[in-house]
Amino acid sequence: MSVERPLWRALTGYRAITTAYAVGLLVLAWGDYTDSGRPGVAVGYIAVLVVWTALTIRRTLGADRCTPAFLAGDLTVAVAGILLSPVADPADAVTPTLPSVWVAGSVLAFAVKAGWRWAAVASAVVGAANLATAGFGRATVHNVLLVWLASIAIGYVVEVARASERTLARALRIEAATRERERLARDIHDGVLQVLTMVRRRADAEDPAAVELGRLAEEQEQALRRLIHGGPPPGADALPAPRCAPNPAAPGHRAVEEGADEGETDLRALLARREAARVTFSAPAGRVPLPAGTARELDAAVGAALDNVWHHAGGPDGSGGRAWILLEDEPGEVVVTVRDDGPGIAPGRLAAAEAEGRMGVSLSIRGRLREIGGTATWESVAGQGTEVELKVPKR
Known part of the structure; x- marks a missing residue:
């Protein structure tokens, strides 16, 4: 009014x-x-x-x-x-x-x-x-x-x-635009940027065509990162589905994907779908209900953390690297811990990656948790892996 x-x-x-x-x-x-x-x-x-x-x-x-x-x-x-x-x-x-x-x-x-x-x-x-x-x-x-x-x-x-x-109206418009830009940036990071990074890293050095493809992928990756930092990318609605989106096989996924934030979703069942040969999942015996929108973002943040494991500690094809997901249902909050056995993160590396435009931590994880009122913290020891702790208050 x-x-x-x-x-x-x-x-x-x-x-x-x-x-x-x-x-x-x-x-x-x-x-x-x-x-x-x-x-x-x-x-x-x-x-x-x-x-x-x-x-x-x-x-x-x-x-x-x-x-x-x-x-x-x-x-x-x-x-x-x-x-x-x-x-x-x-x-x-x-x-x-x-x-x-x-x-x-x-x-x-x-x-x-x-x-x-x-x-x-x-x-x-x-x-x-x-x-x-x-x-x-x-x-x-x-x-x-x-x-x-x-x-x-x-x-x-x-x-x-x-x-x-x-x-106040101008500040609200700026805040809304910033939140939308961060949301689009997270989706782009989870989808397009991950693919471009994978193409660049897997280019065969002995194949001239593959080398050229890797170089082009790197150029497009850097250009897209600059575009994201400057504002919402044009045509963002046409971007492919994010790689770290909620699991398609998870119960209630259709309602979450369509943007239904009403009702509750069992976070335990949602995260259990991420268990694999090199991913161990531990959780309470009963359901862990959360609002659908909150569960969606928390699951996507866990997916982004696992992507970091595959990129820096090994690969999902079995070539090294293991991850453990622990879900804890506390009285006032839900805590999800993602731990790996990789080489760890060097001091100052997270800040440097964010300054370089690499948004796996700053947007895909920390940004998602901030959107739902939660927090994300990292603990890493050289040679002993990395532990990411995601906390979300119950509402």
């Missing part, structure tokens, strides 16, 4: 209440008008004031309805009432002017609609009318300055609120 809407509603209520107040003042001062004044002038103006307020009551329900013509007309009614007050009460027997505090609504309308500068102009016009009819008495000058300063303050607050709202 816009920050201005409550102000417009308050202004609408203020105009209605002060109109009733002006009518009440006329009734209470009727004797003074009949004794020494012109009651017809007072009644005529108050009737115009009531009709004008009733006809324009919807004009102050929003900025789009509060037009410059209405503001000018409202200010004219207010100033006319002030100038007609000595005509209706030449003996000055009635203290307030005919519109009384209703005139402040006209000034406030300028403040909310156009900011403090136009509010200062409108309050100056009202103040000049008051000084012209009542003179430069202390009470009159005090009231004029009070209305002038109050209108400027309210107008300034409205402008600050508008600027803050625009800044």
